[in-house]
Amino acid sequence: MQIDRADLDLYTVEQARMLDRRASEAFGMPGYTLMRRAASAAFAALLGRWPQARRLLVCCGPGNNGGDGYQLAALACDRGLEVTLIELAAPASGDAGRARAACVEAGLTPVRWQLGMSLPEVEVIVDALFGTGLKRALEGEAAALVQALAAHGAPVLALDVPSGVNADTGEVPGPAVRAALTVTFIVAKRGLYTGAAPAHTGPVWLDDLALPAALREALAPDARLLASAGLPPRARDAHKGDNGHVLAVGGEHGTAGAIRLCGEAALRCGAGLVSVATRGAHLSALNAARPELMAHAVEGVSELGPLLARATTLAVGPGLGQGAWGHALWLTALDSGKPLVLDADGLNLLARAPRRFTQPAVLTPHPGEAARLLGGDVAEVQADRFAAARALAARYQAVVVLKGAGSLIAAPDGRLAVCPWGNPGMASGGMGDLLTGVIAALLAQHLTPWQAACLGVGLHARAGDLAAAEAGERGLIASDLLLPLRRLLNGAPST
Ligand SMILES: NC(=O)C1=CN([C@@H]2O[C@H](COP(=O)(O)OP(=O)(O)OC[C@H]3O[C@@H](n4cnc5c(N)ncnc54)[C@H](O)[C@@H]3O)[C@@H](O)[C@H]2O)[C@H](O)CC1
Numbered sequence: 001m002q003i004d005r006a007d008l009d010l011y012t013v014e015q016a017r018m019l020d021r022r023a024s025e026a027f028g029m030p031g032y033t034l035m036r037r038a039a040s041a042a043f044a045a046l047l048g049r050w051p052q053a054r055r056l057l058v059c060c061g062p063g064n065n066g067g068d069g070y071q072l073a074a075l076a077c078d079r080g081l082e083v084t085l086i087e088l089a090a091p092a093s094g095d096a097g098r099a100r101a102a103c104v105e106a107g108l109t110p111v112r113w114q115l116g117m118s119l120p121e122v123e124v125i126v127d128a129l130f131g132t133g134l135k136r137a138l139e140g141e142a143a144a145l146v147q148a149l150a151a152h153g154a155p156v157l158a159l160d161v162p163s164g165v166n167a168d169t170g171e172v173p174g175p176a177v178r179a180a181l182t183v184t185f186i187v188a189k190r191g192l193y194t195g196a197a198p199a200h201t202g203p204v205w206l207d208d209l210a211l212p213a214a215l216r217e218a219l220a221p222d223a224r225l226l227a228s229a230g231l232p233p234r235a236r237d238a239h240k241g242d243n244g245h246v247l248a249v250g251g252e253h254g255t256a257g258a259i260r261l262c263g264e265a266a267l268r269c270g271a272g273l274v275s276v277a278t279r280g281a282h283l284s285a286l287n288a289a290r291p292e293l294m295a296h297a298v299e300g301v302s303e304l305g306p307l308l309a310r311a312t313t314l315a316v317g318p319g320l321g322q323g324a325w326g327h328a329l330w331l332t333a334l335d336s337g338k339p340l341v342l343d344a345d346g347l348n349l350l351a352r353a354p355r356r357f358t359q360p361a362v363l364t365p366h367p368g369e370a371a372r373l374l375g376g377d378v379a380e381v382q383a384d385r386f387a388a389a390r391a392l393a394a395r396y397q398a399v400v401v402l403k404g405a406g407s408l409i410a411a412p413d414g415r416l417a418v419c420p421w422g423n424p425g426m427a428s429g430g431m432g433d434l435l436t437g438v439i440a441a442l443l444a445q446h447l448t449p450w451q452a453a454c455l456g457v458g459l460h461a462r463a464g465d466l467a468a469a470e471a472g473e474r475g476l477i478a479s480d481l482l483l484p485l486r487r488l489l490n491g492a493p494s495t
C-alpha cells in the first residue's frame with residue numbers, strides 16, 4: 001500500500017482501463033480476482049483508518065466499482081461487521097453480478113435505494129457507486145443518494161474514485177461524494193490530483209493489487225506527482241554573481257505590493273541580486289523598507305535598457321497594468337531575449353499579442369488568464385486542465401504553470417507534473433506574485449525552465465502548507481510564506 005507519496009506516476013483513465021484488460025489477458029488475472037484484491041485492499045485500509053468500525057453502509061453502483069463494493073461487503077460480513085448493503089441497480093451480469101450473487105449466498109441481501117429511504121447509523125460508509133466508468137454528472141437517484149450520504153455525516157471511504165468525480169480530468173460536473181479517504185487501484189488516476197477533485201478525495205492511497213511491475217513497464221505514465229525537493233548546499237566560495245540577477249518589472253502607480261512581493265521572493269529563494277523596475281510614489285518606501293531590492297524608477301524603455309543589460313533573468317507582470325507604460329516595458333523585456341517568468345498583466349498583454357518564445361520562458365496563468373491565452377473560457381480550461389496546460393505550452397513554446405488546486409506544470413514536449421500540495425488559504429492576493437519571484441530566482445540559479453517551474457511550484461505550495469499548519473488557512477498572507485520558503489529551499493523537511 002502506498003500512501004499518497006510524491007513523484008508518483010499518474011495515468012489517464014484510458015490507460016488504467018487498458019492495464020486492467022492487460023492484467024486479465026497478459027497476466028491471467030481475471031477481473032473477478034482483481035475485484036477481490038481491490039476489495040481486500042480497501043477493507044484493510046478501512047480497518048487501518050477506522051479500527052473501531054463495527055457497522056458499515058456499503059453503497060454499490062451498477063458496474064465493476066459496485067462489484068468491488070459487493071466483494072468488500074461480503075468480506076466485512078465474514079469478519080463479523082454489521083453490514084447494510086444498498087444498490088442503485090443490480091448489476092446486469094459479469095464480475096459485478098457474480099460478486100453480488102456471492103453476497104446473497106452469504107445471506108447479505110442488497111436493498112434497492114429509494115428516494116427518501118432512511119440510512120442506518122454506521123461508523124463508515126463505503127462508496128462503491130461509480131469509479132472510472134463515470135460518464136456524466138450524477139443526476140436523479142444517484143445524485144439523491146450522494147446527497148443523502150453527505151447529510152448522513154459518517155466518514156466515507158471511496159473505492160477507486162469518489163463517485164461523481166471525473167478521474168481523468170479532475171472535473172466534478174455535478175453532485176459528488178466527499179470522501180475522508182480514497183483507495184485507488186492498480187495505478188493512480190491523474191484526475192484525482194487536480195481541479196475540483198482534491199476537495200473530494202481526502203488522502204489518496206494507491207494499492208497496486210500486487211500486480212507485477214512488468215504490467216506497467218510498457219506504458220509511459222501520462223504525468224507525475226512532484227517530488228519534495230530543495231536545492232543542494234551552496235559552494236563554500238560562492239559569490240553573488242554565481243546566482244544570477246533577477247530584474248522584476250512591474251508595479252504601476254498604486255500597485256506596489258505585487259512587484260515588491262515578487263522581488264522579495266526572488267531574494268529569499270537565493271537569487272544573487274534582485275533589481276526592480278517600477279514607477280510610482282512607492283519607490284522610496286520600497287527602497288527604505290527593502291534596500292536589497294534595488295528599486296529603480298523607470299518611466300520609459302530608455303531607463304529600462306541598462307537594467308535589462310545587467311539582468312540574467314526577468315520576472316515580468318506583477319502589478320504591471322496593461323496601459324502604455326506597462327506595454328512598452330513588457331515589449332522591451334520580451335524582445336531582450338532574456339530568460340523570463342511571465343505572470344498577471346504580463347500574460348494578459350501576451351494574450352493580446354501572442355508569440356512563441358525562443359528564450360527560456362515560464363508562464364504562470366491562473367485559469368482565467370489561461371482562458372484568455374487560449375481564446376476560450378474558464379469552464380473549458382477547468383473541464384480538462386491537463387489538455388489546457390499542454391495546449392498552452394505547445395502554443396507559446398514555454399513551460400506553463402496552470403495554477404489552482406493541484407497546479408499543473410506542462411512543457412512544450414508534452415511532459416506534465418502535478419503538485420500534490422497547497423491549500424485554500426493560498427487563494428489570496430499576492431500568492432501568485434510570490435510564485436513568480438520564486439521561479440525567477442530558480443531560473444537565475446541555472447535551473448532549466450522545467451526544473452525551475454517544478455521546484456518552484458512545489459516549494460511555494462509546501463511553504464503554504466507549512467504556514468497554514470502554523471496558524472490556520474484563514475488569514476494566510478503571501479509574506480507568511482517567505483521564511484518557510486527559505487527553510488524548504490535549503491532542504492528542511494516539510495512535515
Ligand atoms: N482498472 C482497475 O484498476 C480496476 C477496476 N475495477 C473497478 O471497476 C471500476 C470501473 O468499472 P466500470 O464498470 O467500467 O464503471 P463504473 O463502475 O465506474 O460505472 C458503472 C457504470 O455506471 C454507468 N454510469 C456512468 N456514469 C453514470 C452516471 N452519471 N449516472 C448513471 N450511470 C452512470 C456506466 O454505464 C458505467 O459503466 C473501477 O473504478 C474499479 O473500481 C476493478 O474491480 C478493480 C481494478
Ligand SMILES: [K+]
Pocket residue numbers: 065127128129130131158159160161162163
Ligand atoms: K467510488
